[in-house]
Amino acid sequence: MPKSEARFFETETYNTDETLFGTGYKGFGRVGVLAFDPSAMTNKQRVNSSMFWVGRIREILEDSHIAPVRPERPIPRPAVRNRSGRSTMPVPRSELERYAYTMPSSRSIRFTENSENIDDNSRLQRQQRQYEVGRAQTANNAVMEYLYNISEMRPLSIWWVILLLITLAVLLGPVDYKMLKSKDCLPLTWLTCSFWIMLFTVGAYYGVQALRGGKMQLRVVSVLDGIESSNQAWSTDYCGLFASGSDDYEFEGLNDNQWWSGIAPSQQSIGAYNREISGRKIYCFQHDGGNLPYSLLINIWTIQCLLNESPLEQLPFNAQVERNGNEVVVSIVNDSNTPILSGYALFGNDRGINFGSVPANASKQFRSQLHTMKLWNNNIDRYQKYRSAQRSRSVSFKSEEAFFAQGSLQRTQTIGAYLARGAAMVCVQYDKAPVSFAVKDRSCSYDHIQLARLVVFPQEQ
Numbered sequence: 001m002p003k004s005e006a007r008f009f010e011t012e013t014y015n016t017d018e019t020l021f022g023t024g025y026k027g028f029g030r031v032g033v034l035a036f037d038p039s040a041m042t043n044k045q046r047v048n049s050s051m052f053w054v055g056r057i058r059e060i061l062e063d064s065h066i067a068p069v070r071p072e073r074p075i076p077r078p079a080v081r082n083r084s085g086r087s088t089m090p091v092p093r094s095e096l097e098r099y100a101y102t103m104p105s106s107r108s109i110r111f112t113e114n115s116e117n118i119d120d121n122s123r124l125q126r127q128q129r130q131y132e133v134g135r136a137q138t139a140n141n142a143v144m145e146y147l148y149n150i151s152e153m154r155p156l157s158i159w160w161v162i163l164l165l166i167t168l169a170v171l172l173g174p175v176d177y178k179m180l181k182s183k184d185c186l187p188l189t190w191l192t193c194s195f196w197i198m199l200f201t202v203g204a205y206y207g208v209q210a211l212r213g214g215k216m217q218l219r220v221v222s223v224l225d226g227i228e229s230s231n232q233a234w235s236t237d238y239c240g241l242f243a244s245g246s247d248d249y250e251f252e253g254l255n256d257n258q259w260w261s262g263i264a265p266s267q268q269s270i271g272a273y274n275r276e277i278s279g280r281k282i283y284c285f286q287h288d289g290g291n292l293p294y295s296l297l298i299n300i301w302t303i304q305c306l307l308n309e310s311p312l313e314q315l316p317f318n319a320q321v322e323r324n325g326n327e328v329v330v331s332i333v334n335d336s337n338t339p340i341l342s343g344y345a346l347f348g349n350d351r352g353i354n355f356g357s358v359p360a361n362a363s364k365q366f367r368s369q370l371h372t373m374k375l376w377n378n379n380i381d382r383y384q385k386y387r388s389a390q391r392s393r394s395v396s397f398k399s400e401e402a403f404f405a406q407g408s409l410q411r412t413q414t415i416g417a418y419l420a421r422g423a424a425m426v427c428v429q430y431d432k433a434p435v436s437f438a439v440k441d442r443s444c445s446y447d448h449i450q451l452a453r454l455v456v457f458p459q460e461q
Contacts (some may be wrong), residue, residue: 002033005423007025007423007457008024008025008418008421008422008423009022009023009024009025010023010024010059011023014168018035019035020034020035020036020385021033021034021035021056021059022035023059023060025414025417025418026232027227027230027232028227028232028410028411028414028415029223029414030060030061030414031060032056032059032060032422034056035126044087045122047170053312054461057196069086069421074155077276078319081135099337103265104112109435122335127266135404136404136406136409137266137404137406138343138404139402139403139404139405139406139409140238140263140265140266140405140406141265142401142405143221143238143267143397143402143405144238144240144263144264144265144305144443145265145397146219146397147219147221147238147239147240147303147305147395148240148303150217150219150303151214152212152213152214152217152242152244152301152396153242153301153303156208156211156212164200164204167278168196168197168460169412170451171196172193172196174398176189176192176193176196179192180283182194186242204428208242209361212244213244213301213434214242214244215244215423215443215444215445216241216242216243216244216439216442216443216444216445217240217242217444217445217446217447218235218239218240218241218242218435218438218439218444218445218446218447219239219240219242219446219447219448220238220239220240220435220446220447220448220449220450221237221238221399221402221448221449221451222235222236222237222238222433222448222449222450222451223235223236223402223403223407223408223411223451223453224312224315224316224450224451224452224453225408225411225415225452225453225454225455226314226452226453226454226456227454228319228454228455228456228457231313231314233311233312233313233315234309234311234312234411235308235309235310235311235312236307236308236309236402236405236407236408237307237308237309238263238305238306238307238402238407239305239306239307239308240303240304240305240306241296241303241304241306241439242296242298242302243298243300243302243305244300244301245300246294246295246298246299246300248296248297248298248442249295249296249298249439249440249442250293250294250295250296250439250440251293251296251437251438251439251440252437252438252439252440253349253436253437253438254292254437255290255310256287256289256290256292256450257289257290257310257311258290258291258308258310258421259290259291259308259309259310260282260284260291260292260293260306260308261282261291261306261307262282262304262306262307263305263306263406264305281355282295282296282297282306283295283296293306307406307407309407315452315454316334316335316336316338316430317332317333317334317335317340317358317428317452317454318332318333318335318338318454319331319332319333319369319426319454319456320346320456320459321345321424321426321456321457321458321459322459323424323458323459323460324460326369326370327367327368327369327370328345328347328353328367328368328369328370329365329366329367330345330353330355330365330366330367330426331365331366332355332358332363332364332365332366332426332428333363334359334361334362334363334364335358335361336360336430337360337361338355338360338430338431338432338433338434338450339357339358339359339360339430339431340358340428340429340430340431341357341428341429341430341431342354342355342356342357342428343355343358343426343427343428343429344373344375344426344427345424345425345426345427346373346375346424346425346426346427347370347419347424348417348419348420348421348422348457350372350373350374350375351370351371351372351373352370352371352375353366353368353369353370353373354368354372354373355368357431358428377399385387393414399429399449399451402449402451403451403453415453415455418455420456422458423455423456423457424456424457424458425453425454425455425456426453426454427451427452427453427454428451428452429449429450429451429452430450430451430452432448433448433450434446434448435448
């Protein structure tokens, strides 16, 4: 039986109300306990037990109300326990199902046909289809679009090329002719033409260097996630390092438990026979629990994008939420030396409140009425329209897009499941938070967007 302090769980019972199988949340994951020994099954039972085991795996890997496949025996509604451990009214399964189709977690397990039963024509038709990248890669593209959004990475205007060509044509033509004719040195045209071409070649190189060079920049978008009264906290950093010169660069201030990897933009639609050919060289030192880069090769006028994932001891802030009907009181304690720029508290059914800034190393209380906040749904719609928006540049980057990128999407899905069961999420954005690592022995400017999310369990008044 679940412990008295268990908050959100689901159980399947016998007719005698004895628990057969139970699932519950542990941090940002889910665990399941099966109340019998599978080794006691006979060989005949094992052969015909595929659907049974798929059902158990489904309960752990996804919410049972997402892409529901109804078992033969109805499952009791999940009981929800409050902070004091006392059972409250269970959440109606219909409410969970209704919210499931609007929240961003939609993973499901499905059976497919045996490949031996698919004829050659059907297989050929499938191979000729176009495939779209998933939500995580699309969100990655949105985040990296922000990392790339610096003046040094923008294409040069065609008017610069036209101006240079016109200027070169004027110098090689009438200017060169009149200058040599006035000195009666027309046979030296070959020498003056070579001079002008060399001058424009050197000028074009240093001109582009002046326009596209600039100072080294490290741009970071970080997402910190935690759960109230728990040591479960994780950090995901999306980094872009720009350098105007080709060289090997190193980071300093890295922790041993960090895991770094390279990321790159991906095209939205991929054909069955098409492959994206792109690669970046990142030399890492890999050990138990970490993968640290020790050499980043960056070519001239390019940017290198990296993904960093690591556990945290605690979040830089703490929050408590009290709810009295439609009124919400949020108490924020900012333990960081950086002020909080703004934030919001989000509940189930897309309801929440916004709140303002909190000074560094200070606490503040906010009181407001719940209102509709379709933050996550709006982002899902944005992903579907991202390809056209990327061409038109009509949609600017929103920090919430990082919640759906690789490294953060699974935690976002788990947070959505918490919200569906009565929890709340407090999200804050820090104002120019310092980066925990730096470029070694280099002069570099830093641009950091830091977001922190905390799952809390509201106190009902």
